[in-house]
Amino acid sequence: MALYKAEGIVLRRRILGESDRIVTIFARNYGKISAVAKGARKPKSRLGGRTEPFIHANYMLAEGRNLDIITQAELIDGLPAVRSDLYLTAMATYFAELVDNFTEDREAHDDIFELLWAVLRLLEGGAGPDLIARIFEVRLMSLLGYRPQLERCARCSAMVGSAWRFDVSIGGLLCRECQPSAAHMVAVSADAVRLMRLLLITDIGQLVRADVPEGLLTEIERVMGAFIDYRSEGRIRSREFLMQAREEGKIKEVG
């Protein structure tokens, strides 16, 4: 059996048999790898803690006939703060699901790997999760080839003017002339569009220090949510969990 080493982030895990796991790892140079972690669900397993979601580790893998097998894992970062907070866990789960949903097995996407790792580190460091999520959404879609078109009309290239609508089927703003014939539009304010442009191009470290009004983030969440749903083949399940965790957080804050 040929062995190989892969630096990756766990996107998800499933139960296999009595005590094993199938782990989906998003790895540098490889893209998505599904591999078996034998005995990972046994209490004393060394692999157990290193095959949990969002773990960043160096994995040693053996090529298998169907699935590869994880033989060793050397932890790089376990994201303890994310793991101990319900909302941050929900957010990281959402990021992982988006990457899982939009990438194919064994298709390397090092740019997406870097983006995912950057946003997970920011969550761990205590930056505002909702702002990070919006950065992640617009940049992930761009890296996948769906960069939101926010300068001119996405259909006819005219100047957009006011009364802005984002068409999720085209992936950009529409001018007034093009709006009547469009079927998948989401209204968006000029300020939200301005912020989306910044989210695409500004250095992430600089962005997360900015004070951004919550209302604009909510608007962008609606636009990007509809855009992602339109492009996604399956439902994004973790979004419901995320909404729930947010509500619970708000109740806690008030109480």
Ligand SMILES: [Zn+2]
């Ligand atoms: Zn137009």
